Amino acid sequence: xxxxxxxxxxxxxxxxxxxxxxxxxxxxxxxxxxxxxxxxxxxxxxxxxxxxxxxxxxxxxxxxxxxxxxxxxxxxxxxxxxxxxxxxxxxxxxxxxxxxxxxxxxxxxxxxxxxxxxxxxxxxxxxxxxxxxxxxxxxxxxxxxxxxxxxxxxxxxxxxxxxxxxxxxxxxxxxxxxxxxxxxxxxxxxxxxxxxxxxxxxxxxxxxxxxxxxxxxxxxxxxxxxxxxxxxxxxxxxxxxxxxxxxxxxxxxxxxxxxxxxxxxxxxxxxxxxxxxxxxxxxxxxxxxxxxxxxxxxxxxxxxxxxxxxxxxxxxxxxxxxxxxxxxxxxxxxxxxxxxxxxxxxxxxxxxxxxxxxxxxxxxxxxxxxxxxxxxxxxxxxxxxxxxxxxxxxxxxxxxxxxxxxxxxxxxxxxxxxxxxxxxxxxxxxxxxxxxxxxxxxxxxxxxxxxxxxxxxxxxxxxxxxxxxxxxxxxxxxxxxxxxxxxxxxx
Amino acid sequence: xxxxxxxxxxxxxxxxxxxxxxxxxxxxxxxxxxxxxxxxxxxxxxxxxxxxxxxxxxxxxxxxxxxxxxxxxxxxxxx
Numbered sequence: 408x409x410x411x412x413x414x415x416x417x418x419x420x421x422x423x424x425x426x427x428x429x430x431x432x433x434x435x436x437x438x439x440x441x442x443x444x445x446x447x448x449x450x451x452x453x454x455x456x457x458x459x460x461x462x463x464x465x466x467x468x469x470x471x472x473x474x475x476x477x478x479x480x481x482x483x484x485x486x487x488x489x490x491x492x493x494x495x496x497x498x499x500x501x502x503x504x505x506x507x508x509x510x511x512x513x514x515x516x517x518x519x520x521x522x523x524x525x526x527x528x529x530x531x532x533x534x535x536x537x538x539x540x541x542x543x544x545x546x547x548x549x550x551x552x553x554x555x556x557x558x559x560x561x562x563x564x565x566x567x568x569x570x571x572x573x574x575x576x577x578x579x580x581x582x583x584x585x586x587x588x589x590x591x592x593x594x595x596x597x598x599x600x601x602x603x604x605x606x607x608x609x610x611x612x613x614x615x616x617x618x619x620x621x622x623x624x625x626x627x628x629x630x631x632x633x634x635x636x637x638x639x640x641x642x643x644x645x646x647x648x649x650x651x652x653x654x655x656x657x658x659x660x661x662x663x664x665x666x667x668x669x670x671x672x673x674x675x676x677x678x679x680x681x682x683x684x685x686x687x688x689x690x691x692x693x694x695x696x697x698x699x700x701x702x703x704x705x706x707x708x709x710x711x712x713x714x715x716x717x718x719x720x721x722x723x724x725x726x727x728x729x730x731x732x733x734x735x736x737x738x739x740x741x742x743x744x745x746x747x748x749x750x751x752x753x754x755x756x757x758x759x760x761x762x763x764x765x766x767x768x769x770x771x772x773x774x775x776x777x778x779x780x781x782x783x784x785x786x787x788x789x790x791x792x793x794x795x796x797x798x799x800x801x802x803x804x805x806x807x808x809x810x811x812x813x814x815x816x817x818x819x820x821x822x823x824x825x826x827x828x829x830x831x832x833x834x835x836x837x838x839x840x841x842x843x844x845x846x847x848x849x850x851x852x853x854x855x856x857x858x859x860x861x862x863x864x865x866x867x868x869x870x871x872x873x874x875x876x877x878x879x880x881x882x883x884x885x886x887x888x889x890x891x892x893x894x895x896x897x898x
Numbered sequence: 899x900x901x902x903x904x905x906x907x908x909x910x911x912x913x914x915x916x917x918x919x920x921x922x923x924x925x926x927x928x929x930x931x932x933x934x935x936x937x938x939x940x941x942x943x944x945x946x947x948x949x950x951x952x953x954x955x956x957x958x959x960x961x962x963x964x965x966x967x968x969x970x971x972x973x974x975x976x977x
Contacts, residue, residue, distance in 0.1 A: 738911040741936045775910055775937045782936055798933035801903050801912040810903070810912035818905045820912050822968045829966040831903055831912070855914045859901055 415457060421526040422446055438522040440591025442654045449649060452525035454641040463534050467541070470631050474545060477627040482549060484556035486624065492749070492886045494620050497684035499559050499748040501613075501625075503566035504577060504676055506546040511585030513539035515593045519642070522590040528642060532590075535598075535639035542632050549628060558880045562747040570863075571875040572745060572854045573675075576807035579851065580668055591646060595658070596665035598643025603709060604666065605673045607636045608701040616681070619689045644709065651713055662710070663718040664843070667836040670724065671731075671806045678732025679739075682764075683750075687757050693764035698728050720836045727812070727834075730768040733761075734811035737775045741796040743883035744871050751886045752779060754893050771815050780894060788890035797867050802853045803833035805841045812837075825849060900965055902926075906934040906944075907972045917959040924955035930971045941973035 425433060436443040487495065516536035523529040550563035566574050584596050610633035617626035650658040674694075681694040692700070710717060718724065740750045753761065753776060762769040779794050786793035801810050803820075812834035813819035821838060822831050825845055832838040841848050854874075857863035864870045871877050904915045913933050917926045923946050931940035946953045947970040953962050963969065 734910040737937065772910070774908060778937055778939055781939075794936055796913075796933070796936050799914040801914050809910075810905075811910055815908045815910055818909075818912060818970075820903065820905065820968060822903065822966060831966070831968065855901075858914075 411459070415459065418459065419457070419527040419530055420450075422450070434522055434524060436589075438518065438589055439524055440522075440589035440593075441657070442650075444524070444649075444653055446524060448653065449524040449528075452528050452645055452649060454527070454531060454645045456531075456638045456641055458531075458534060458638065463537070467537070467635075470634065471541075474627055474631050477624060478549060478552075481623050482552055484553055487553055487556070487622075490622055491620065491686045493684045493686060493751045494622060494689075495557075496749040496751070496886060497680035498622070498625060499562065500676055500679060500684070502546055502550045502560060502563040503747060504672070506543045506550075506563060507567040508577070508581050508585070509539045509542035509546075511581050512597060513543060515585040515588070515597055516639070519590040519594055523594070523646075524590070528594075528646065531639060531642050532594075535642065538635035538639055541635065545628055545631070549624060559747050559749075562881070565876070566747065569876045570854075571747070571877070572802065572807070575854060576802070577672060579807045580672055583847070584665070584668070591650060592661060594642050594646040595650065595661045596669075598640050599647050599709075600643070600662060600665040601669045602636050602640035603643050604706045605669060605702060607633060607640050608705065609673070609677055610636060612697055612701055613677075613680075616685060616689070616691070619691065620685065644713065647713055647715075651715065655714070658713075659715055660843070662715060663720075663836075664840050666706075666718050667720065667724070667840065668806070670727070671808050674727070674732040675735055675739075675808070679736050682732065682761065683736055683753060683757075687754075687760060690760070693761075694732060695728050695764060718836075723834070723836065729765055730772065730814055731811060733765070733768070733772045734815070735809060737772060737779075738800065738809045738811055740779065740885075741794060742800060743885070744791075744795060745875055745877070746883040747877060747881050749884050749886045752776065752783065752889075752891060754891065768814065775815065780891075783889040783891070784894050786889065789888050791884060791888070794885070794889070799855055799858060799865070799867070799870075801831060801855055803837050804830040804851070804853055804856075805832055805837035805848060807853055808833065900959060900963055902963055903966060903968045904930040904933070905968065905970050906930060906938050907970065908938045909934045910937060912968075917963065919958070919960040921959050922955065923953045923957050923959060923962060926959050926969075927955070927971050930969075931973060938973070941976055943974040943976075945972045945974060946970070947972065 430446060431443065513536045516532045516539055519532035520529050520536055523532050547564060550560045553560040567578060585593070588596060610629045614626050614629040614633065617629060647658060678694040681697060707717060739746060743750045758773060758776060762773065782794040802808065803810055810818065810820040810831065810833045819834050820831055822829055823838060826849060830841065832841065852860070854863055858865050863874050871882060900917045900919060902915050902917055904913045913930065915930055915933060927944040927946045931944055948963065948967060
């Protein structure tokens with residue numbers, strides 16, 4: 408009997424020459440991506456895992472059994488009730504943004520499983536699609552158990568089906584990334600930038616954090632997902648390596664575009680959780696330290712190895728790591744009614760910790776928290792409205808996130824006129840991404856634009872209740888209703 | 899009504915403010931400060947800038963601003 412390595416490529420490399428149709432008919436550029444190259448140029452495509460279907464099924468079965476076993480023991484609402492409420496709020500944020508994004512990735516992988524240019528790539532993409540289906544189902548299953556206990560967990564499934572502003576922002580990114588991009592762009596953007604660059608290592612960090620906090624279920628789930636991601640993420644560098652050989656400027660443009668596009672969402676989901684929603688006693692590193700230790704070095708090394716440059720905005724990105732998520736969190740805190748998860752005001756001890764971790768920028772944010780704390784002191788506990796903004800906030804016409812670029816004393820937003828219409832962008836990279844493909848983005852209307860056109864309620868409460876579909880039981884609140892003992896101790 | 903994008907110095911995000919055509923720039927400055935008051939303490943006076951140029955506080959908004967312009971509101975420190 409032949410050994411594995413002797414027969415493996417007979418199963419993985421199943422390409423043949425077409426006789427009744429042309430190769431371009433089978434793999435049209437619109438679906439497969441550009442540059443269109445004959446298969447001979449893709450024939451050397453390879454990745455390090457070289458998994459067989461038997462191995463895949465065996466491994467996945469073991470992992471499923473392991474997640475199921477943990478769920479049996481600690482997957483009940485009573486187990487989650489014991490967790491810190493701030494951490495639970497971070498869990499709600501992750502739970503909503505994760506599963507249906509994974510389902511989008513399943514569709515993207517299926518497109519690559521059909522239109523990827525080499526059979527080994529298509530086989531890996533098939534495994535990737537199965538992975539992503541699993542990553543959709545696991546959080547939906549686990550969080551469904553919690554809906555009856557806490558209605559905010561209902562947004563695990565509901566989030567992407569609403570017109571909530573954060574949902575619109577996330578879909579604006581993920582619809583393009585996962586549902587509409589061709590096989591090459593999908594693989595570079597999703598596998599190389601998002602997974603290899605961000606989420607694969609994020610899951611390692613999150614799993615460790617969940618362990619420290621005592622959230623064994625989330626730890627297990629993230630850990631299980633990460634081991635799949637580590638495998639199928641390898642599609643990205645393999646595609647990019649061939650793309651670089653044949654169209655290096657396009658490869659660079661894709662990396663530049665998607666690193667910035669995905670960074671904003673990553674900063675919100677991970678930055679909020681690490682620097683605000685994880686209890687101070689369990690924080691092992693700041694979001695910035697995590698980025699520096701886990702993300703930057705390996706991403707820079709990957710780019711170097713592939714012969715690519717760091718994105719042109721790299722210095723701006725390094726500055727953004729210092730402050731963007733702080734700007735976004737303070738903004739979101741005062742508009743918490745517009746979200747489905749809860750927020751906490753950082754205590755004096757937490758602010759001192761943040762000042763140590765962010766010595767260059769925290770002094771610019773701290774006055775905002777002093778002001779919010781003063782508002783709670785004046786109103787007393789329970790009066791949420793006194794620390795809430797009621798005026799509509801503006802959103803970037805590219806990323807659809809709040810205009811929180813730059814620093815509080817120098818916001819980087821810019822208004823640009825294109826085709827007789829004014830657009831506003833939170834940052835130079837968002838503006839340039841728009842400018843490179845205006846036909847792709849120009850027709851989209853942000854929530855404020857919909858309000859101005861009369862297509863979304865201008866009244867804040869109507870907007871929240873009717874348009875964002877957030878009722879009183881679900882909309883975001885201050886976790887402690889302003890009843891912070893330190894408000895009295897630190898007048 | 900003229901909708902503008904407003905940024906208060908010290909704030910963490912931009913706001914959409916509806917300015918009345920006939921109101922003065924100074925009145926608009928106060929309106930923007932009130933909108934940001936949960937994050938930035940208002941001052942009794944604030945300057946309004948459009949593309950780096952300080953606007954005359956007594957001028958009517960309709961003479962100075964167009965729809966969806968970006969304005970920066972800088973609270974003047976009180977002694």
